[in-house]
Amino acid sequence: MSHTDQGTRVPPEPHPANGANGSVVLGHAEIQRALTRIAHEIVERNKGVADVVLLGIPSRGVPLARRLAERLATIEPAGAPVGSLDVTMYRDDLRSHPTRAIGRTDVPGTGIDGKVVVLVDDVLYSGRTIRAALDALSDLGRPRAVQLAALVDRGHRELPIRADFVGKNLPTAHTERVRVRLTETDGEDAVLIESGEGTR
Ligand SMILES: O=P(O)(O)OC[C@H]1O[C@H](OP(=O)(O)OP(=O)(O)O)[C@H](O)[C@@H]1O
Numbered sequence: 001m002s003h004t005d006q007g008t009r010v011p012p013e014p015h016p017a018n019g020a021n022g023s024v025v026l027g028h029a030e031i032q033r034a035l036t037r038i039a040h041e042i043v044e045r046n047k048g049v050a051d052v053v054l055l056g057i058p059s060r061g062v063p064l065a066r067r068l069a070e071r072l073a074t075i076e077p078a079g080a081p082v083g084s085l086d087v088t089m090y091r092d093d094l095r096s097h098p099t100r101a102i103g104r105t106d107v108p109g110t111g112i113d114g115k116v117v118v119l120v121d122d123v124l125y126s127g128r129t130i131r132a133a134l135d136a137l138s139d140l141g142r143p144r145a146v147q148l149a150a151l152v153d154r155g156h157r158e159l160p161i162r163a164d165f166v167g168k169n170l171p172t173a174h175t176e177r178v179r180v181r182l183t184e185t186d187g188e189d190a191v192l193i194e195s196g197e198g199t200r
């Protein structure tokens with residue numbers, strides 16, 4: 001896990017688009033800076049990007065993976081292929097939430113066998129989405145290693161899963177919800193924290 005962010009919680013700004021319940025904890029510039037830092041950490045950890053394949057988890061992990069790929073290409077001109085990995089059918093709550101929309105799995109032509117797959121997601125919470133992603137991956141091939149990049153780690157893990165690269169460690173209460181908004185999907189870049197029951 002990244003040690004460059006200590007997870008301090010600064011008093012959040014109210015977010016007008018989100019009513020009294022939501023407060024911005026990261027804005028556009030901070031999100032961009034976090035992604036740039038993560039890109040450098042990926043290069044450093046893997047001594048380049050020769051075997052790196054980025055796979056974003058829908059929905060917001062996909063644009064984040066693309067942004068990371070853009071940054072990797074500026075650091076290492078060869079760049080790294082980017083795709084998406086839908087985990088819907090591998091979730092352990094399929095029975096209790098049977099109506100989830102299925103996302104897109106799009107594996108780059110390089111495949112994942114022998115590669116270092118970096119999974120990319122917006123929020124890491126219980127770890128169940130990543131557990132599902134590991135199952136989904138094993139149906140696609142056998143990577144040499146799997147690493148995890150998350151824009152926000154909000155804690156409360158229910159499984160032995162941790163992120164290798166974290167944009168922001170954000171201590172939260174169980175009752176809160178972290179909402180990531182991205183220009184590509186939501187028209188703006190922001191990370192919001194919403195308080196109270198009934199927000200999940
Ligand atoms: O660690 P976990 O407890 O699994 O929570 C994290 C996941 O929850 C959110 O996805 P969500 O299922 O809300 O779908 P979305 O990406 O479409 O918003 C988020 O994007 C992560 O994928």
Ligand SMILES: O=c1cc[nH]c(=O)[nH]1
Binds near residue numbers: 125154177180
């Ligand atoms: O707070 C949370 C928990 C799970 N997934 C999110 O996107 N936010």
